[in-house]
Amino acid sequence: MNEKSIRDKSRQQGVSLVLFDMDDVLVHYDRSVRVNRLARLSNRTPDEVVHAIWGSGLEAQADAGSIDDMAYLRQTSALLGCTVSLYDWLEARRESMTPNVEVLAFAAEISRRCRIAVLTNNPRLVETHIAGLCPPIAELFGAHVYASASFNAAKPCAEVYLKCVGALGVAPAQTLFIDDLAVNVEGARNAGLLGHQFTGHRLLADELREHRLLDE
Template identity: 50%
Template sequence: MTSVTVSLVLFDMEGVLTHYDRDVRVAHLAASTNCSPESVRHAIWGSGLEARADAGIIDENEYLATLGAMLNHPVSKDEWLAARRASITPNEQTLALAGQLRSSCRMAILTNNCHLVTDHLDYLNPAVDRMFGNAVYSSASFGATKPAAQAYLRCVEEIGARPGETLFIDDTGANVQGAIDAGLIGYKFENAATLKREFERLGLL
């Protein structure tokens, strides 16, 4: 038990609450567009396209249109969502831990993603959608991606919490450090067992 007060637990989604397989996503989209996996990887990440969408610089229509142009094959929203869904598997252990927190504090998610993910979470990630409902925030909503301070601070403000009473959990060290630099309490996720011990140490379980 510590003297730290935690009133909000802010989770990263992929890598913490769910497993994310980028290769599966690439293979799925490559098959639906008749493109090589290498072309898909470059179009989404190598070009910086997804990073711009995640930061809210471009909207979903521009994102899909640009992706289709780069692949020389139209990419519909349904095709994109199907590939994204195939890449996601719930982490049942961490979701179970999150379920135990409901009686002790507020919970939310801050994920580096575009609105296509959060707007269609009921299809993409039903387990997380059932657990968190409307308390899932995309970086695109705040005009910046983690680890930029703006992403954390605007999210916490939107929720109505205090940075110093917000425990942020992420599997990427840079994102955890970004949260700490922004005044949040940061914790680097490794597995559900160590996370449970951290919750117990903080008096949340």
């Protein structure tokens, strides 16, 4: 089913769920802040940290749920040549995130009309510790913050979207997915969801009004 057909069906049935990405949608994410904290901890350069964690594929494995949280922390420590505790990891992640107040306000308004949830490419640690990492997200979304690792797949794989909406008991065609990355939005559309690429809160507001989820 193409995007137009999905939109037509959605207009008939209504959007029952708005599914938000987290980084660079609900929060402004600055990976360099996270990298710099780990660099100071390990006495390595930021480039060495990026190569060790992202260049090695470790972060992608954690996002896809291929390794559990403790193995992820152990491998992070081994790659950086120092002990990276749970506290160290969470602090680095927390400092890299700043709430996007405009989008969070949209989500709060939407929640009065339909269900809302979060699907983020991240290790389970983010899902488990979201209350400490970003209290506004935890307060607004409650238990419905899902890390891709919990579904043993990562965006843009169709499996992760389908498992997420399935866990929420919502049909893909009645779900609007919002992400800053075009590849992830395309993945959602391929799985039968509606998709919107986030480039700013004004265009997002237009999209939400089209689905009667925000007032004019």
